[in-house]
Amino acid sequence: MGLWVALGVVVIGVVTGLVLRARAGRIRAARQDRALPGPVAEALDKDSAVTLVQISTTFCAPCRHARAVLSTLAEKTEGLRHVEFDVTNMPEVARALGVLRTPTTIAFTPSGRELLRVSGVPKASGVLDSLGEHLTRSIT
Numbered sequence: 001m002g003l004w005v006a007l008g009v010v011v012i013g014v015v016t017g018l019v020l021r022a023r024a025g026r027i028r029a030a031r032q033d034r035a036l037p038g039p040v041a042e043a044l045d046k047d048s049a050v051t052l053v054q055i056s057t058t059f060c061a062p063c064r065h066a067r068a069v070l071s072t073l074a075e076k077t078e079g080l081r082h083v084e085f086d087v088t089n090m091p092e093v094a095r096a097l098g099v100l101r102t103p104t105t106i107a108f109t110p111s112g113r114e115l116l117r118v119s120g121v122p123k124a125s126g127v128l129d130s131l132g133e134h135l136t137r138s139i140t
Contacts, residue, residue, distance in 0.1 A: 034096070034097075034098070035096070036096070036097075036108075036112050037092065037093045037096040037097065039085065039090065039093055040053055040085070040093060040096075040097070040108075041112060043083045043085075044108055044110055044112060045081045045110065046110045047110075048079055048080060048081040048110065049079035049080070049109070049110070049134050049135055049136065050079060050080050050081070050107050050108070050109065050115065050131055050134050050135060051080075051081045051082075051083060051107070051108050051110070052070050052073075052074065052080065052081065052082045052083070052105055052106075052107050052127070053083055053084075053085065053105065053106045053107075053108060054066055054067060054070055054082065054083070054084040054085070054103055054104075054105045055085055055087055055093070055094055055097065055099045055102055055103065055104045055105070055106070056084055056085065056086050056087070056102050056103050057086060057087060057088045057102045058086055058088040060102045060103060062102075062103055062120065062121050063084075063102055063103040065121045066103040066105065066120075066121045066122060067082075067084055067103075069121060069122060069123075069124055070082040070084075070105060070122065070127075072124070073124045073127060073128070077128065077135060078135065078136050079134075079135045079136050080131070080135060087099070087102070101119050101120075103119075103120065103121065104117060104118065104119050105117065105118045105122050105127075106118075107127075107130075107131060107134075109134070115130075115131065115134060116130050116131070
């Protein structure tokens with residue numbers, strides 16, 4: 001009996017891991033408009049076509065990789081800005097944005113309209129492709 005329970009736990013763990021891995025970095029459509037928390041609204045750059053808001057936590061290893069991808073992308077792309085929020089001490093920001101996992105990246109227009117969101121480490125090419133109509137040009 002104990003062997004079957006252990007085997008069941010392993011199978012459930014593997015399936016859960018595969019599902020989470022498949023969803024990581026996938027770009028999803030924007031959620032419905034919601035009021036932005038103050039710190040996020042203040043961080044939106046009125047001079048940039050798109051601001052990528054990265055939601056991170058202090059001890060999140062994938063968050064560091066996401067920061068590297070997004071900051072490099074923003075440096076090389078005209079009209080794109082990257083800001084990061086460590087919500088370890090600001091959980092109300094994550095809650096207001098509906099973020100359940102870090103890293104999560106949300107793209108906003110200067111007016112605060114959500115364009116897309118990515119859970120996990122985003123792929124630079126996918127982000128650029130999805131935001132193409134909002135950006136003037138990219139330098140790669």
